[in-house]
Amino acid sequence: MAVHLRIVALTVTTAEAEQTYRFDRPATVITGPIGTGKSSLLMLFKHALGGSAMLTPAVRDHVLSVQAEVVVGDERVVLRRTIEGDAADTVDLLDPHSLALERTLPLRASEGVTTLSEHILDALGFPREQIAARREGAARPQNLTFNDLYAYVYLQAREIDRQVVGHLDSWFETKRRELFRLMFGLTDSALMELKRTRNQLLDTLKARTAEHDNVSSFLAASDPRSDDELRAELTQLRDTLERASSALASLRTELEEQTAADTALRDELQSAIRAARQTEEEVSATADLVEARHAVVAQVQLDLSRLARSVTAIDQLSPFEFVVCPRCMQSLAARAIEDGHCLVCLQLDPVEADIDPAAIEETRTALQQQLEDAQRIQQSDEAHLQTVQERSQQLSFAVTSLRRELDAQTRDAVAPRFDAIAEASSRVASLKASIDAITQLRESWARVRTIDADIRSLKADRRQVNKDIKEKSEQLKANQTLLGDLSTEFSRLLTSWNLPWVDTAVIDRDTYLPVVNGRPFETLQASGGGIATSVNLAYSLTLLAFGLDHSDVLVPSLLVIDSPRKAFGNNASDRQRAAEIYSRFRTLADAYGERLQLIIADNDPPPITSDSFGKVEFDYENPMVPGVDHPGPDQVTRIESQSDS
Template structure:
């Protein structure tokens, strides 16, 4: 997929960097901010923000071309995972997004990282954090992981392959990204492997549990299921016999004689009478309470009527001859139907006679209620006395029944205790037998589940083996990758090691091998730079010729001449490396963009200088006063004028 950075601006400053198709260079002194520029480019492409202090909190705005669509991206350089990033399509559909940087938030269905992955049409996958650990959680493959093969960082270019030796998790991701890019990672097969891991884990747990149970049962009386079933059958039969004997013994108590039966009948009748009286007592108590509440309400109503009558006599019979407001005399005015003071018709109020009649009626109700309360109270007292008498009668009958049955119970007590003890022993033994059989049932269930899992495991292995058939397209891609890697090294005139001529990528680790030497054994920082550049360039060579490889077509190389040397044969190798990169970028100028940073100017012509930095013209422009101070520190004023 074509990916091109056209422009990046440091918002709030005059710094704008424009990039051309093909090969671009950012040059300048070591303190100018070249690596800081690369950090801004990585942040623009969805990586985590990791910038120098003077850039923290600032905002960058960049224009990128993804395929045939152009986007404007604005991002604040903060490490907060939910910081918002704004994206707007410059042409075409003119879509607009506002997304959290890397952590999904409520109300959003994607992050800035997800947007980049979808824009580049990269697969959305999650892979085990530790492939060899069955309990390892799945982690998503992010845009930073996919761009691993597109960015060579300064701190890694001359020491490692993408900084993976000291980062186990990153190395695992690197392998998965390689397999995804080149078709070695089959999502269907990956799903089968994930299921196989789950099945294997469950199978191991069940097998271990079953082995433990078998060892426990082997040393107990529950070792034989057949013996347990026979013993359980005999125990159930014996227990049924004992229970029948218990029923017979306890049933005989009711056959102690007519006196006992009569006493039991009288006790039953007495208990029924007690229940009836208790119900009546409760109802009468409720009635008394209700009557007392009614009595209180009637008393309160009578008092209110009394106050109304008093107020009618004392407060309404006034003839105002002097105004209560101003003290002036009030002349006779109005008629018998109006108030002489306000000349309004008084409201219709009940006549004092009607209030008095109502008070008499309430007083009668109070008297009737008091009589009802007295009658209910007497009835309640009678019921309580009857309840106490019946309760005492029930106690007396119980005492008589106890005396009547004590002789027979004494005779039967020993036999009842013996039968009860035997019944308890048999029930306990039956429970132990059931526990043993439950363990055997659990073992049988585990055996069935183990057999089911083993069948599923075998089926999954067969399906996984079927997906491992030789894929000619994948084999051809890997062959072309080896050829491109070898060709890139030869075009750089990289040093040869004569033990095993020929360079390739290890098919297990996917790490570069140079003439039989693994990357870790090169022991030369300059050679490691050449190998790293040849490695990423080889991937671009293959991806540019195979549309099925979803590698973004961009290369960012920070510190391309690190430890390569700038004299003699080393300088010639540096020129050849630049020439190979320029040739590839020119050949695929519409599809591949290469951005390199270097302390020195490119040793060949034809490379677009996107930015030139210095100690006085850094990435973050200094205010004029600070720039003048820096220039004064660098040399005398006369030299400044000459420059």
């Protein structure tokens, strides 16, 4: 049974006005001149349902938001989405009665959040699946979304004579096929999971095979020896290393024994070195002390000399009366000198009591005694310094003698052992390095064996998965009969339109696309756009009716068609063909009633009448965007010229 999807109404809101367009009949035809907004209204359906729609400048510049009342399965929902801004990345889900906001659903998937696509698919009862897709050569499963399913619903004007359900878009081709298989029961969750597993196994197998090749190439380039040769050489190296290590240990033991014999002499040498160092320190300290004694003696001698000069000066100069300055020889006679002052320095003359010869003599005696004491101490310190210096020389000679004795004792016993130990240590280190290098090579060989085992396991898993896929496909093969019935219905419809160029028409069992006269759809344009359009319409109408007639087929019950008479001429045969297409619309609407919905945008009114047809009419005075004056037919921007918004 077709999944029930129906658009009840669409409300377009601008800053100036708001307009609601209703679609109450099984079929609704939207008519009007070019540029009045027919295609834009259909694009707004897609936009409201969360799709990426092409919007004209008039819509982007003036429409603030669009609100769609939709029946999805058994659920009636109201969806509101803005045209521009961050809010355009979400869709508001409103209460259908009060229009109060119930929740806001994102358009992009994120962990733990239900998207609008997931909500609609769940309401439709359409399975939510991932397909086994590849991007940049790697397996990256992709979600099948409602927007993908909508490609089977919406026949755009620019695509209606060019491709069938986007089959020329390489990025969409895998999704198109998987959606068809899901709708017709040619696949299910288990089979799709097996295909995803097969893709993942293929990627892993490619990666492990490349790794195996890289490691094998490295081994071939770095060392020609096989793993068996490396294993034998490693065993030999380990035996050699064991013997070399034993020899090294023996040399070290002998050296330790010889070192023990030299311990007493070394201890004596160390004691002598310490004593010599202490004596050198004593010599340095005594020398500093002797130097200090010399300074004391010199100072006392200086004081005695100064005292002697002072006494001599007093004795020699006191009897004289200076009449001239003894320095500059100028006359002193004219100077006014107070009584009791010196004629030369003008200081008070000393009284006789201040110049005491006994005191001077006492001072001389004290200084002489100090000098004798200082000289005696100096001589004692100099004698001690000489003694210490002699002892230091003796200790230095003892140290030198002990060193010579130790060198002579160890020269013939220890040095050769040191050389042997160094050579043995180098040999052990070289053997260990060789063992490490071979071990690394063997680890690479072990890695190759592990990869080989993984590759064999992966190939076995892939064979099993392919077998499971084949068995599962066989279980679902019974549904292939539906394809034969679908192909028959398609051929019957297309030939009923009395198209003179149609001899055979089938739906290919591999691509699920129409093939007319043995030719694929994309080659039909050479015969005229009207031919391709007729085939595309017949294909979509056949899918729609087939889904309604078969309970196990999940084709959506809504079909939106933009410009079904695109590329048709105005001669009698073209008008007849258009009448037959609209007759098919009427037949479907009358036969299935509310179970289906057709929404058709066309420049001209329907060539036939029916009570099942509702109407939405636009003109330049009343375009689709409410409250905005149309600039006129000369300023028309067709939606086919717009890029995806």
